[in-house]
Amino acid sequence: MTTTEHGTEPAADAYAAERDTTEGRVYTVTGGDWDELVASVDPVNEERLIVNLGPQHPSTHGVLRLVCELEGETVRSVRPIVGYLHTGIEKNLEYRNWTQGTTFVTRADYLAPIFNETGYCLAVEKLLGVQAPRRAEVIRVIMMELNRISSHLVALATTGMELGALSMMIYGFRDREKILDIFEAVCGLRMNMAYVRPGGVAQDIPGEAVTMIRDFVDYMPKGLDDYEGLLTGNAIWQERTQGVGYLDVSGCLALGVTGPVLRSAGLPWDLRKTMPYSGYEEYDFEVPTHNGADAWARYLLRLEEIRESLKIIAQGLDKLEPGPVMVEDKKIAWPAQLALGGDGMGNSLNHIRHIMSQSMEALIHHFKLVTEGFRVPAGQVYTAIEAPRGELGIHAVSDGGTRPFRIHMREPSFVNLQAIPALAEGGLLADVIAGGASLDPVMGGCDR
Amino acid sequence: MSENNEVQPVGTERPKGLFGVTGTGDTSGFGGLVRAVPAPAEILSTPEPLGGYFDEIVGALKDLLGEDVARAVVVDRGELTIHIAPDRTAEVCKTMRDDESLRFEFCSSVSGVDYPERANRLHVVYHLTSMTYRRNVRLETAVGLDHPVVQSVTAVYPTADWQEREAYDMFGVVFEGHPHLTRILMPDDWEGHPQRKDYPLGGIAVEYKGAHIPPPDERRAYK
Numbered sequence A: 001m002t003t004t005e006h007g008t009e010p011a012a013d014a015y016a017a018e019r020d021t022t023e024g025r026v027y028t029v030t031g032g033d034w035d036e037l038v039a040s041v042d043p044v045n046e047e048r049l050i051v052n053l054g055p056q057h058p059s060t061h062g063v064l065r066l067v068c069e070l071e072g073e074t075v076r077s078v079r080p081i082v083g084y085l086h087t088g089i090e091k092n093l094e095y096r097n098w099t100q101g102t103t104f105v106t107r108a109d110y111l112a113p114i115f116n117e118t119g120y121c122l123a124v125e126k127l128l129g130v131q132a133p134r135r136a137e138v139i140r141v142i143m144m145e146l147n148r149i150s151s152h153l154v155a156l157a158t159t160g161m162e163l164g165a166l167s168m169m170i171y172g173f174r175d176r177e178k179i180l181d182i183f184e185a186v187c188g189l190r191m192n193m194a195y196v197r198p199g200g201v202a203q204d205i206p207g208e209a210v211t212m213i214r215d216f217v218d219y220m221p222k223g224l225d226d227y228e229g230l231l232t233g234n235a236i237w238q239e240r241t242q243g244v245g246y247l248d249v250s251g252c253l254a255l256g257v258t259g260p261v262l263r264s265a266g267l268p269w270d271l272r273k274t275m276p277y278s279g280y281e282e283y284d285f286e287v288p289t290h291n292g293a294d295a296w297a298r299y300l301l302r303l304e305e306i307r308e309s310l311k312i313i314a315q316g317l318d319k320l321e322p323g324p325v326m327v328e329d330k331k332i333a334w335p336a337q338l339a340l341g342g343d344g345m346g347n348s349l350n351h352i353r354h355i356m357s358q359s360m361e362a363l364i365h366h367f368k369l370v371t372e373g374f375r376v377p378a379g380q381v382y383t384a385i386e387a388p389r390g391e392l393g394i395h396a397v398s399d400g401g402t403r404p405f406r407i408h409m410r411e412p413s414f415v416n417l418q419a420i421p422a423l424a425e426g427g428l429l430a431d432v433i434a435g436g437a438s439l440d441p442v443m444g445g446c447d448r
Numbered sequence B: 001m002s003e004n005n006e007v008q009p010v011g012t013e014r015p016k017g018l019f020g021v022t023g024t025g026d027t028s029g030f031g032g033l034v035r036a037v038p039a040p041a042e043i044l045s046t047p048e049p050l051g052g053y054f055d056e057i058v059g060a061l062k063d064l065l066g067e068d069v070a071r072a073v074v075v076d077r078g079e080l081t082i083h084i085a086p087d088r089t090a091e092v093c094k095t096m097r098d099d100e101s102l103r104f105e106f107c108s109s110v111s112g113v114d115y116p117e118r119a120n121r122l123h124v125v126y127h128l129t130s131m132t133y134r135r136n137v138r139l140e141t142a143v144g145l146d147h148p149v150v151q152s153v154t155a156v157y158p159t160a161d162w163q164e165r166e167a168y169d170m171f172g173v174v175f176e177g178h179p180h181l182t183r184i185l186m187p188d189d190w191e192g193h194p195q196r197k198d199y200p201l202g203g204i205a206v207e208y209k210g211a212h213i214p215p216p217d218e219r220r221a222y223k
Helices: A034-039 A089-093 A102-106 A111-127 A133-164 A166-187 A207-232 A235-241 A249-255 A260-264 A297-317 A351-360 A360-371 A413-424 A429-439 A442-448 B052-066 B087-097 B158-169
Strands: A002-004 A005-010 A019-021 A024-026 A049-052 A065-071 A074-081 A340-342 A345-346 A379-387 A390-398 A405-412 B074-077 B079-083 B106-115 B122-130 B135-143 B149-151 B173-175 B206-208 B211-213
Touching: A065 A429, A074 A413, A074 A429, A089 A102, A089 A405, A102 A111, A102 A340, A102 A405, A111 A133, A111 A379, A111 A390, A111 A405, A133 A166, A133 A207, A133 A297, A133 A429, A166 A207, A207 A297, A235 A297, A235 A429, A249 A260, A249 A413, A249 B211, A260 A297, A260 A390, A297 A429, A345 A351, A351 A360, A379 B079, A379 B106, A379 B122, A379 B135, A390 A413, A390 A442, A390 B106, A390 B122, A405 A413, A413 A429, A413 A442, A413 B158, B052 B079, B052 B087, B087 B122, B087 B135, B087 B149, B122 B158, B135 B149, B158 B173
Parallel strands: B079 B135, B149 B173
Antiparallel strands: A002 A005, A019 A024, A049 A065, A065 A074, A340 A345, A379 A390, A390 A405, B074 B079, B106 B122, B122 B135, B206 B211
16 A cells, blocks of 8 residues: 555555445455455454445356345345346337347347247237248247257356356356357357248258257257266255255246246246247147255256257157248248358349349349338237246337337346345355356346 | 538438439339328227137226226237226236236236327336236336326236336336336436437447448438
């Protein structure tokens, strides 16, 4: 510490220094020994310690800020603060046409892009009164279930990382990579694909990708056995998760918590079963539940859900029959056809030839549909799908124009995060991390 | 480019169209057609019977809370919307949740919509789900800018807490009885409510290396 004419200043400290405020003494901890810090706190006069986790703390699962009030190591209150990743997706949607909307919603929950796109497109299709062709629906289901697996793998990986099981992080991301490779083979992008479009999907699924999916379905069960071998019997893993982050069914329903967290409390509420969409009623699968209602139950449940998703994918592949992947109505269907050319994926050369040298009307049609877009009859709809984190609802309002009048995303991450105080208060500080990780929030989705 | 430093939106500098066309540039004649604005001042009810379980829900609600509870009942695209008064939301939600024939245990979503053409322009929309009967219903209420107060439903559905804060943040709807109605997604000291229709997207003109970039809502667009 050096003293200058302005008072006491820290010597070249990149972070905020210790200082006294009216609320008490403020410390900034960026590493070092916790015991040393605790020793400097007067245990008699400063019983309650306020610890600010985040927003850039690796264990808060994204840019989430948690203000915890501690008594010793016991959490007396937690206040989650969100909004750091707010990008105005809903507002932006109102300035683009309905088709462009998919490229925005896909970026909300970036671990589950296919779900955002499908939820949005189902809402637009309901407003339009059209239904995607069967092949497109089957492709959507396959892609959604692959996406569910990849999202759950990240949930397992990051939970592992946050609880110190670093091997799980490596394995989880390794296997997720296989799914991202499949996505790349299907539509050229690994994330934020804008693959699902109002009326169907952007392009047909190539045969090569089908082979990759079959290989993955054969490969993944062994991976799951490995995770179970690694974690389920592990005493540390059990100690860190069992009885931690408890939230029962009535708590879940009151706080609006859905998805694996609700099912881990014993209620088999899964929109794929209870309010089917996209033809889910044709698939044979179970809705796993557990009665632990804790982080351990959620871990086991996610593994079970991956196994069920694999079953659905296998059935989906059998249902893939040749056919169109976009509605027949040329006033809605995207005019350009994508094809693999010498310089990568792009507009089909046949289509370019057609509009540029054969048909003026086709060119006008292409231009109008791409620049202006199609009109959607006025009204409002709400569609809900079962995303990896729970109910993803899209409230879409149209005023009859070529752009959405209002889109609201009911994001499961946003709603579920309200449960953090209920999960964590009264427990230990370390259990805030385990409980929060078991909710599996994605801040991109939460803040939109 | 103009000499002065005043920022002008692209497209407004020279109000002439392609090939020197003035006016709308419409040569087809269809530009003269005027569409009725599909936002009537009064919301028209769907005539009964509504079909399906909708009659049951509306009937039960009217039996319990009186005929005047529903200002309008609309069925569109297989979805039921009940328009209610802004000072009765909590009462209606409590009945919807607790009555045996309704049992809407779960509040899926709360969202705001701004209809600038209407007198009561700020709408708040609640999507309720009955897990018992596997039914959905939408409750909608509307308030004007002069008194944008809606009764909070957080006491009935605690999940509405953050969602009402979001509606307050984005639309400026004040939820009476909410335990701590503060901004949630925007910074605490933000001015204005970004998702109102009169709030511009971006809203800031940018100058970068001599090029003027207008705010996004003033850029050239095909409409």
